[in-house]
Amino acid sequence: MVNPKHHIFVCTSCRLNGKQQGFCYSKGSVDIVGEFMEELDSRDLSGEVMVNNTGCFGICSQGPIVVVYPEGVWYGNVTADDVEEIVESHIENGEIVKRLQI
Numbered sequence: 001m002v003n004p005k006h007h008i009f010v011c012t013s014c015r016l017n018g019k020q021q022g023f024c025y026s027k028g029s030v031d032i033v034g035e036f037m038e039e040l041d042s043r044d045l046s047g048e049v050m051v052n053n054t055g056c057f058g059i060c061s062q063g064p065i066v067v068v069y070p071e072g073v074w075y076g077n078v079t080a081d082d083v084e085e086i087v088e089s090h091i092e093n094g095e096i097v098k099r100l101q102i
């Protein structure tokens with residue numbers, strides 16, 4: 001996938017030393033990554049949407065943080081339960097999930 005239509009970044013508090021430790025990680029962000037992968041797969045979108053885990057975005061108190069490109073939309077306080085809504089509303093229908101936007 002060279003040019004995904006959307007690229008989703010999920011903060012899992014990755015550190016340069018390879019460890020994941022920090023606020024987003026402690027709030028279950030690894031589960032969010034897995035949920036995105038499952039949700040995209042179930043909607044047959046895996047071929048056009050890329051998901052990556054990242055290091056800290058610097059706004060930990062609003063985490064877990066999810067950033068969606070090409071729109072550059074930042075979502076905060078995301079849980080695994082919010083993933084379905086983000087995929088359906090934002091990725092499939094182009095409508096930003098305002099209640100989560102920061």
Ligand code: FES
Nearest residue numbers: 011024056057060
């Ligand atoms: S640890 Fe996720 S924004 Fe800082």
